[in-house]
Amino acid sequence: MTGYCLIEEPQQLEQLCARLAPEAELALDLEADSLHHYREKVCLLQLSTRDTTWLIDPLKVSDFSALAPLLADPGRLVVLHGGDYDIRSLHRDFGMTVGQLFDTMIAAQFCGISEFGLAALLRGSFGIELDKRFQKADWSQRPLTAEMADYAAHDTAHLLELANHLRERLLQLGRLDWVAEECSLLIHNRVTEKGNGPLFLHCKGAGKLKPRNLAVLEALLQFRDNQARELDRPPFKVLPAETLLKVAELLPKTVRDMNDLPGLTPRLLKRYGEQLLERVRQGCSVPEADLPRYPRTRGEPNPGIKARITQMKQWRDHISTQLNLAPGLLAPNWLLERIAEQQPETLEQLAMIQGIRRWQLEVWGEGLLENGAKEKQTA
Numbered sequence: 001m002t003g004y005c006l007i008e009e010p011q012q013l014e015q016l017c018a019r020l021a022p023e024a025e026l027a028l029d030l031e032a033d034s035l036h037h038y039r040e041k042v043c044l045l046q047l048s049t050r051d052t053t054w055l056i057d058p059l060k061v062s063d064f065s066a067l068a069p070l071l072a073d074p075g076r077l078v079v080l081h082g083g084d085y086d087i088r089s090l091h092r093d094f095g096m097t098v099g100q101l102f103d104t105m106i107a108a109q110f111c112g113i114s115e116f117g118l119a120a121l122l123r124g125s126f127g128i129e130l131d132k133r134f135q136k137a138d139w140s141q142r143p144l145t146a147e148m149a150d151y152a153a154h155d156t157a158h159l160l161e162l163a164n165h166l167r168e169r170l171l172q173l174g175r176l177d178w179v180a181e182e183c184s185l186l187i188h189n190r191v192t193e194k195g196n197g198p199l200f201l202h203c204k205g206a207g208k209l210k211p212r213n214l215a216v217l218e219a220l221l222q223f224r225d226n227q228a229r230e231l232d233r234p235p236f237k238v239l240p241a242e243t244l245l246k247v248a249e250l251l252p253k254t255v256r257d258m259n260d261l262p263g264l265t266p267r268l269l270k271r272y273g274e275q276l277l278e279r280v281r282q283g284c285s286v287p288e289a290d291l292p293r294y295p296r297t298r299g300e301p302n303p304g305i306k307a308r309i310t311q312m313k314q315w316r317d318h319i320s321t322q323l324n325l326a327p328g329l330l331a332p333n334w335l336l337e338r339i340a341e342q343q344p345e346t347l348e349q350l351a352m353i354q355g356i357r358r359w360q361l362e363v364w365g366e367g368l369l370e371n372g373a374k375e376k377q378t379a
Contacts, residue, residue, distance in 0.1 A: 004046075004053040004153035008060045016047075016054055017066040023049055025077040026070070027159035028098075030086050031139040031152055038232050042093045043139035048156035055152055059142060064094045074099035079163045081105050081118045081155075084189055092191040101183040104159060107166040110175045110182075112324035122158055125165050130154055178359040185357075198292060199225060205245050211291035216283030217248035218292060223279045227272075239268065251280055308340035309333075315371050319364055331360065345369065 007013050020026065027048040034040035045056040058064070071078055071090075078098045080086050082105040090096040108116035115124070122128040134151040170176040199221035200206040200214055209217060221235075221244060228235040235241075243263035252258050255273035313327075313336060320327040335355055344350040347365050 004055050004149065006149065007054055007056040010061055010063055013056060013061050013064075014066050016056075017070055020047070020049070020070055023076065025049075025079065025160060025163075027079045027156040027163075028071070028083075028086065029080065029152070029155045029159075030089060031137075032089060033138055033140040035136050035234060035237075036138040037140065038228050038234065040089075040234075041140070042089050044144075044152055046152050046156040048153075048159060050160050053153045053157050055144075055149055057144075058093070059140065064096060068094070068096045072097045072099045076100060077102055079104060079159045081121075081159060081162075084186060087187060087189050088191045098187045101187050102163050102167070102179070103183050103186060104162050104166055106182050106186070107163070107170060107179050109326065109329055110179050111166060111169045111173065114326075118155065121162060125162060126158065128158060175359075178357075178363075181357055181359055200292070200294070203241050203245065205242075207294045209245075209248060209294070211293050212284065212286075213248045213251070214292050214294060215286040216251060216280050217244060219279040219283040220244040220247060220276065223275060239263070239272065247276060247280065248283070251284065252277065305337075305340045308343075309336055312336045312340060312368065312371075315368065316364075319367065323363075331364065335360075339368070 005016075007016055027046075029046040030042050031044040031046075032040050032042050042058055045058060047054045047056065056067075070076065077100050079102045080098075081103065083098075083101060083103045087098060087101075090098070104118070104121065105116050108121055113121070113124075115121075119130040119132060122130060131151055131154070134148050137148060139148070167176060170179055198218050200209075200218050203217065203221060206214065206217055221241075224235050224239050224244065228238045231238065240263040243261055246261050246263075247258065250257065250261070255269060255277065258264055258269060258273060258276070312331075313333070316331045316336065317327050320330045323330065335353070338353050338355070339350070342349075342353060344353065347361060347369065350356065350365050350369065351361055
């Protein structure tokens with residue numbers, strides 16, 4: 001299948017939705033501008049049946065009331081690849097939800113496929129080569145070039161065929177229900193707003209800083225955020241977070257003190273050097289009683305819990321090898337930590353642990369409990 005139809009008028013979208021109403025399955029993808037603007041937005045929606053692809057331009061068509069019920073219908077299968085971001089973005093920008101989802105990336109992982117990117121899957125399954133030149137393009141630019149539109153169309157053109165291919169493999173492995181459960185949970189994911197809390201909570205590495213340095217980091221991050229908003233650029237394109245973290249650790253007193261910091265080029269230093277120093281002074285002037293502290297959700301587990309976690313990881317890794325599944329997919333570390341802390345002794349107790357899946361209970365629930373019982377007997 002090649003080619004696409006471009007939807008740029010409300011009437012075109014209404015006609016398209018009437019055309020799609022009888023369809024039992026649709027492939028869906030979207031393109032956004034998160035790498036280019038302060039507030040990201042969806043800039044293009046791609047929809048495909050088995051023989052036609054449509055590109056819907058939400059910068060020209062703002063009313064999606066006709067499309068929303070089609071996607072939300074639990075009787076219609078919507079196929080996405082790596083759909084977490086798409087599900088969150090559709091709800092954030094348009095209030096749209098998906099009623100029934102099949103995620104080809106999740107399906108590939110449960111098939112034991114290590115290279116589960118869309119390009120790798122299409123190459124391995126059908127010998128199709130995707131052109132990924134526009135993966136980081138600014139999709140808010142108009143008019144769309146023919147090359148960008150063609151790139152977008154190919155992202156959904158083969159998804160339904162790929163879904164069939166992966167579904168057959170899952171059926172052979174007896175894992176189709178596992179993927180169905182994961183997808184049924186995925187459709188409820190939503191964007192979490194940062195709110196009015198401190199920005200350092202979203203900065204990797206901030207938890208290692210002392211309160212004084214944390215106050216400096218917050219001042220630096222607030223400065224960067226204000227600059228990003230004024231420039232309409234993503235904050236990371238104004239100043240790297242890693243650089244601000246180093247400034248907060250160093251507490252420089254002069255611009256020269258920042259000369260060798262990674263990520264702080266001479267151009268950036270000339271533009272922002274004095275303003276960064278002002279934020280350092282601002283953070284250093286915060287009264288001792290008002291200094292921020294990074295929240296600690298819990299302390300180090302006691303030796304008994306740590307031993308149980310280690311033992312369960314070894315058991316998990318052995319099972320994952322037998323099943324040809326990534327260990328973190330079979331039983332992620334956070335789940336093993338919860339199990340080690342709560343020490344369930346029955347399947348009913350194990351099922352009460354937050355985040356555990358039904359398929360996990362069926363696949364390794366009894367084995368884990370038996371393994372734990374053996375450990376107690378040898379202790």
